[in-house]
Amino acid sequence: MNTSQILSPILSFPYCPDAPNWTLNWQALQAEFDWLKSLKNCPQDPRYHAEGDVLTHTRLVCEALISLPAWRDLPAIERSILFAAALLHDIAKPAATEIEADGSISSKGHVRQGAKMARQILYSMNVPFHQREAVVNLVQYGSLPLWFWDKENPQRSVIKASQLIRCDLLALLAEADVMDRHCDDREQLLERIEFFRDFCQENDCFEHPRPFADHHSRFVYFQKENGNPNYTAFDDTRFEVVLMSGLPASGKNHWICEHLPDWKVISLDELRRLMNISPEDNQGAVGDRGREIAREYMRSAKSFVWNATNISRQLRSSLVNLFSAYGGRIRIVYLEVPWEELLERNNSRDAKVPEKVIERMYNRLDIPDITEAHVVDWVVSP
Incomplete structure (x- = not known):
């Protein structure tokens, strides 16, 4: 931004x-x-x-x-x-x-x-x-x-x-x-x-962002270390992945229901529930299962939502690399609400997250930027 x-x-x-x-x-x-x-x-x-x-x-x-x-x-x-x-x-x-x-x-x-x-x-x-x-x-x-x-x-x-x-x-x-x-x-x-x-x-980037031929060309440029900013990349994407990002209780589930009600959703919270794995336990098996389901969708060129907090750039990058390798067009949707509202929402949930955990997550938060995906939406409550 x-x-x-x-x-x-x-x-x-x-x-x-x-x-x-x-x-x-x-x-x-x-x-x-x-x-x-x-x-x-x-x-x-x-x-x-x-x-x-x-x-x-x-x-x-x-x-x-x-x-x-x-x-x-x-x-x-x-x-x-x-x-x-x-x-x-x-x-x-x-x-x-x-x-x-x-x-x-x-x-x-x-x-x-x-x-x-x-x-x-x-x-x-x-x-x-x-x-x-x-x-x-x-x-x-x-x-x-x-x-x-x-x-x-x-x-x-x-x-x-x-x-x-x-x-x-x-x-x-x-x-x-x-x-x-x-x-x-x-x-x-x-x-x-x-x-x-x-x-x-x-380099045409002093008073404005360096322009690219299109979103895909910009995405490809930032996926490589030594790309050519003038290169127009062939768009070989076959489906779309919406990667949600935001602290617990920021409204990710509500946004999906309102904007993408008919899409397939891979929810790590739901997988944890089905696999009977606590949020405090090792999450490796949950992530592996989510990626396995994603590969099934991607092999069939089906669009889907990956619903998790995804607060670190490193984690998002690993997912983006996976999705783009299968021909996915990546859209990141980041949600944010004022702190007091976030805590109120969290306290009203059945499976609320301890406030200290949310604070630690906020301290580690890397807000998504436009160099990470084809499109980034920042959905922020005033």
Whole structure:
């Protein structure tokens, strides 16, 4: 998803500066958000961040961002999304920071974990889904303009990022991140960002997602490591698979009954019941039986629904690989409801899931994106 797909009401992130003064109210932001306070006194390696701790760096990034004419010229919604990303881009550093034996400071894994933390924070604030995910993807890919050329396939990296978030916004966030850094390679980093801008424009993915000939060509491209984005793939799909995704009680069964009442459904919950296997037991036999039934349908080119939580990208990927190998056209349907509503629904079910289990699942949640399937639908309750 990208910010051009935002359908929800405009998000105005608290204390996001606006015309005519463009003033950063840093004291109000610190008073409003406890997660900002956690950044205080978190050290950074002075070779790369001699400006100070993570809180100091975050403030400088916000000040740099709101000073950029390109940021001020954006529509209000995009300014707000970028501002939120600047505040949240290093949110996981306190948990990830380690001081090595030689005195150097590292924070390995803080980007991926920071994206998850940003999602949790914005979810609790009831930020509209597409705007929330735009911020999450800015946090996730915010350093790409600095390091994309070091990737094994730089072209694929920027094209993939463009499917999720606009690369011109990534470049603005990266520029703000570097502008007030105190480090020896600051000018080199800024040059890399300009190179990133040029490279994205050359690949037609700077201000919009890289276009493909059709959905199937895009799907085939992202299924391969070294595909050609200009290639028009022959569509040899023979049937459709709808892969459900969402936390327990998010409404998957109801959606299937309402939208695909006549389709074959492989429900892992139903298989567990029939096989007398508890959700706490090993699920290998349940998954194996589900795949066995799926193969029977696919050999006959029958469309069907695979109904399970499917919250991890890794699990979805294994299923997508199986279904596409038989000629399936993949549609992922992700469902989400507000947290309190989710818990209320769960408590009203006969087979309710313990709240702590749902919380753990949410912490592991990878929301499906358009690079995973032919089509992805995000069905989100306001």
